[in-house]
Amino acid sequence: MRRLLLAGLVALIVLPAAAATAPGSGSLDLETIMAAPDWMGHAVENPYWSVDGRNLYYSLKRDGSPVHDLYRVDPGNGQSTKLDAAAMAQAEGPAVYDRAHRHAAYILHGDVFLVDLASGRRVQITRSAQPESAPQFSADGRALQFRESNNWYSYDLASGVTAPAAILKFADDPQAKKPDELGQQQLDLFKELRENKADKDAVHANQQDLAAADPSRAPQPFWLGDKIQPVDTELSPDGHWMLVVTQPAHHDDGKAPGVIHYVTDSGYTETEDARTYVGRNDPAPQSVLLLDLVAHKQYPISTDNLPGIKDDPLKAIRAKTVAALQKAGKDDEAKALKAPDVRPVTMYSMDSGSAGIAWSEDGRNVALEFLSIDSKDRWIATLDVNKHSLVPQHRLHDDAWINWIFNDFGWLKDGRTLWYLSEQTGYSQLYVKPVDGAAKALTSGKFEVNEPQLSTDGKWFYVRANQIAPYSYDIYRVPVNGGALTRVTQYGGADQYALSPDDTQLAVLHSSAYVLPQLAVQNAQGGTPRELTDTMKPxxxxxxxxxxxxxxxxxxxxxxxxxxxxxxxxxxxxxxxxxxxxxxxxxxxxxxxxxxxxxxxxxxxxxxxxxxxxxxxxxxxxxxxxxxxxxxxxxxxxxxxxxxxxxxxxxxxxxxxxxxxxxxxxxxxxxxxxxxxxxxxxxxxxxxxxxxxxxxxxxxxxxxxxxxxxxxxxxxxxxxxxxxxxxxxxxxxxxxxxxxxxxxxxxxxxxxxxxxxxxxxxxxxxxxxxxxxxxxxxxxxxxxxxxxxxxxxxxxxxxxxxxxxxxxx
Incomplete structure (x- = not known):
């Protein structure tokens, strides 16, 4: 489950460490069981494979501290090493690979690193105060792309030059500003003003010509206007296109209630704003711009052709409430409930925090996932970049609400076939769909499929599912072309997994009633696992x-x-x-x-x-x-x-x-x-x-x-x-x-x-x-x-x- 989500109603247990005596085999007491949980042990967290696939990394909370240490473990012998500060400098982050598998990249302490897989040579690409994220290789493998906030950069592997992929300005283009009536009169009256303007226009035109002809220069900015603000940006792997998700710049979320601190460092009562109440104002509607980075043009993307977007799924409830308000003489409130002609949307928020946008590896296709703000519809659509229009691929409607999980989607290796999760049968299942063909279910049944991962060779999907019983979760795999869903692990309590870079091994976090998540490794096709950790306290x-x-x-x-x-x-x-x-x-x-x-x-x-x-x-x-x-x-x-x-x-x-x-x-x-x-x-x-x-x-x-x-x-x-x-x-x-x-x-x-x-x-x-x-x-x-x-x-x-x-x- 993603991210829920959400500042949901969850009672998380995040306690600082404190010494406590274990109860042994005798009677329990409240002092012990409500103590800080270090005496129980620690959950293994966030496992991932090293770049070469020979080791695994994982995090573990430190006794007596909120700090989490990074460990490296050899899956062959189970030997774990806690990395000190010096070793951390040589550690790796979760890696991405180019299509030819010649290079890998990862983020470590917020900076970008590049590895040549043949030689093992590592190059640090950035060293900045602001964290970078989302490394990806260009479609031709010649560049490494990454982002800092909503700004994308491209590092050329041959020259070592890093350049912005685009420069976004959320303001009006000062050069495009037309004189008003008084300004035009000034230009008409005074020759020197006309000459000054002509000189400025000539310099600007020359700069544009030079930028278009000289790739060594930074790109000219996109002036996007001051009425919108960025939510997310996504760069195509071929570097040709960028999608910019925006919302109104001055959206009013409504009045925030205050949280009052009575016991404070200062000794004075202090107040902070919390989240707003439901219905004080709907979430800001979002829109999408397509930027052609080569031709330096921008196109708004309309959602009007999404099926059902002009429907009102709340029509019956709306009519009842409006009638009650009108009867009570509250005509203004009744008018405020009028249904929109086209329902506003937001982009689905993925686990990474980015918007629901997925480019194919070759950059030729892109899919977007929209949610109606009333939560009744989810759409997956591809984008025809030449016509600047959406092509609907899948609509999921729910008279109640669309689930906040089971919304994963992406592309097969062919770059022409979508895959996605959908609850359309009543249970989350995995589907594939060519952009110009019919959808096909890869899994089916009265159980739930989540956390799909496509193997590196593109032949298999690995998923977490509760096929055996609703309470029993394991890792399964299914061929991308269809076939049997095969159980790979036998835990019943499989919580998370990571497929090795060569597709041969599976790292699995698993747990049970009184055992916090532990790390094991096994053959990706199934077999006997090798347990790598035991972090519970005796x-x-x-x-x-x-x-x-x-x-x-x-x-x-x-x-x-x-x-x-x-x-x-x-x-x-x-x-x-x-x-x-x-x-x-x-x-x-x-x-x-x-x-x-x-x-x-x-x-x-x-x-x-x-x-x-x-x-x-x-x-x-x-x-x-x-x-x-x-x-x-x-x-x-x-x-x-x-x-x-x-x-x-x-x-x-x-x-x-x-x-x-x-x-x-x-x-x-x-x-x-x-x-x-x-x-x-x-x-x-x-x-x-x-x-x-x-x-x-x-x-x-x-x-x-x-x-x-x-x-x-x-x-x-x-x-x-x-x-x-x-x-x-x-x-x-x-x-x-x-x-x-x-x-x-x-x-x-x-x-x-x-x-x-x-x-x-x-x-x-x-x-x-x-x-x-x-x-x-x-x-x-x-x-x-x-x-x-x-x-x-x-x-x-x-x-x-x-x-x-x-x-x-």
Whole structure:
């Protein structure tokens, strides 16, 4: 998954290191399990192959520090070496290669390096204060292209000269400015003014002639006007074309709420701006310019011919809202909701951060991926550079919203055939399509394909997929011309992979319930892997942690099976009338039920502690979770908190039926989206849960961000009903069960004001048994062990008081 994305509702665990004593095989305690996680071990991160394919590099967090060290490992013998500062100077970055495989290039400490593969000679191309990125070789292999911000440069391998590929000026061309009426009168009156102007025009024309005839000169600038600003630029490998993605220069994002810092270095209260609220203003629409770098001409690219771009997929909702506004006499607000004649678009944002633009290796074809701002359509189109127009290739429409992942695309080695992921069948699958032919599915089935990578020889696609079971991920491969999808790894918890430069080996990051991602290498066609790392700490691995059991909870609402992780004692025979706790994962779209390491290490250890204290625990992948296809994902469209609650209640019923759980003694907790669901559970199903603990919960979706919220609920002005249906604050009057809310005061993702506003509602409604704990130095992702300990001490005490058998109500 890309990038989500997104400043999404995710409770990341990013804690500084601190000494802690491992629990061994004895009892657990909160002090230990909520300590900084260095005592557990460290995840291996960001593996990549050396330029010659003989070694692998990876990163590892340093004990007692946020610093990450770079390691080099020999995949033949598993010998790892931590690189010191001197060795780092000779290290390599993830490499790209020219088409003839004579040269490689990479970025190291923000600078560009070139390697001659035959001799091994390395040349440093840049040494600058600003970081360079995105190295690529020209189609003919004679130049190395790279970018600094939105400026592209080309390094000529033969001469060693670096030159800008284009000079972009976001201002009006002063030479092209025409005199106004008064200025023309001056020219008409005064000969010297006319002569001065003629001299300037002659110098300018001479400069243009010299630039056109002399390739040793820097190119003349493109004057693009001051009404737009750059979002991204992409240079064609043949150096002939550049695509410039722009947006209005003075777009108003809307008023930003303030985050108040009460505990500061200065001793004074300080305020910072956070992200704007959903619907305060839509994201800036984007446009594309095509620059002909040879003829020095520019052409705007119209999106008007994208299929369905003039439709209004929100027509029914729009009509209902407009009618309600007109009835209320709010004619101006009703007019503001008029549908555009052509829907505005943005470019898809790729994992690299660049816009959704992919050039073929020879530079003769380019594909662009557009998203409608209303999130209902995704288009992939090629560009006819001679006609300066788009040629639609694929449209993916979703009445709910287009997924923020599964949007990868690119070109086969022939430079004429597109490949892309699409959810058009309801599950992300891999397709190929000639630019002038029909699409062909390379994979199919009720499973999800992601992270496609084309082999260097262009014959195979490698992908990560959960074909065996929704919770089991491995690396597979399939021929580019079609054929069987073959399983390459056998982990079930394969997290990431990197194919060696010669296509013969596969580096795999894999994990399991209590093992953070580790690095292995194996034959790219399959076989027995060689484990290269073991970064877990003995004190952690020595403990008899509870292996979560993946179970299938039947849905009573026609959703099929709800997959869940069950934590319980090894011997349940003596249990009767047990208390239980349901943990709710965050983000909404995450998948926590898998054979990989959980995103929630601290919560998993807390679940172990709860079992030690006599509870059983269930962790469900409720509807909206990733890994189960499009319909599972979009079930929450316009009704967040409703299908998910049905699934949580089905999980509770399953516990009661199968594990002797007392239906009156079930607690619930979670963070971020999990906190939201905790509030929805208590406020929409009062009496079902004995108590709930909500960490950093969004309680009113009108105050969350646009990118996440408008996908699921549309704009609040257009679809106010969806926001009212989906926001806990609208159900505050229903509170009857104990609710603990924990929130970081400087949270700039879900504002602390969400919890404060809900608290005030409870005050005004004369509710009781609700508590709000605020943490002055915490953002959305808590960073300090003291805060982790304090919030989970409060959760533990809440459950001990209200959920344990015999607790007084």
């Amino acid at each position: 004190g952690f691995t020595a403990h008899a942690w509870i292996a979560p059991k993946i179970v299938e909870v039947p849905s009573s609402h026609g959703a099929g099976v709800i997959y869940a992780k069950y934590y319980g004692p090894a011997d349940e025979s003596a249990g009767a009338s047990r208390p239980a706790v349901i943990f709710v994962h965050g983000a909404g779209y995450l998948q926590d039920v898998s054979e990989s390491a959980t995103y929630y290490q601290h919560e998993q250890l807390f679940n172990n502690l709860l079992v030690q204290q006599g509870y059983v625990v269930l962790d469900l992948d409720y509807r909206a979770s990733q890994g189960y296809g499009r319909d599972w994902r979009t079930a929450i469209y316009r009704q967040m908190g409703h299908p998910e609650l049905e699934d949580l209640l089905d999980g509770k019923a399953w516990l009661v039926k199968n594990h002797g759980v007392d239906t009156k003694r079930v607690g619930i907790y979670g963070g971020s989206y999990g906190g939201f669901m905790t509030e929805m559970a208590l406020l929409r199903a009062p009496g079902e849960f004995a108590a709930g603990a909500a960490q950093r919960p969004p309680s009113d979706w009108v105050t969350y961000n646009h990118q996440y919220t408008a996908n699921i609920l549309n704009d609040p002005q257009l679809d106010p009903e969806a926001y009212k249906t989906s926001s806990p604050i609208e159900y505050a009057a229903n509170l009857r069960d104990p609710l603990l809310i924990n929130h970081g005061l400087i949270d700039d993702n879900v504002m602390a004001s969400d919890s404060v506003r809900l608290y005030q509602r409870f005050v005004e409604l004369h509710k009781k048994n609700f508590w709000l704990s605020l943490y002055p130095l915490e953002r959305h992702e808590f960073e300090h062990p003291d805060s982790w300990y304090d919030e989970y001490r409060r959760i533990d005490e809440l459950f001990e008081t209200w959920v344990k058998p015999g607790a007084a109500h």
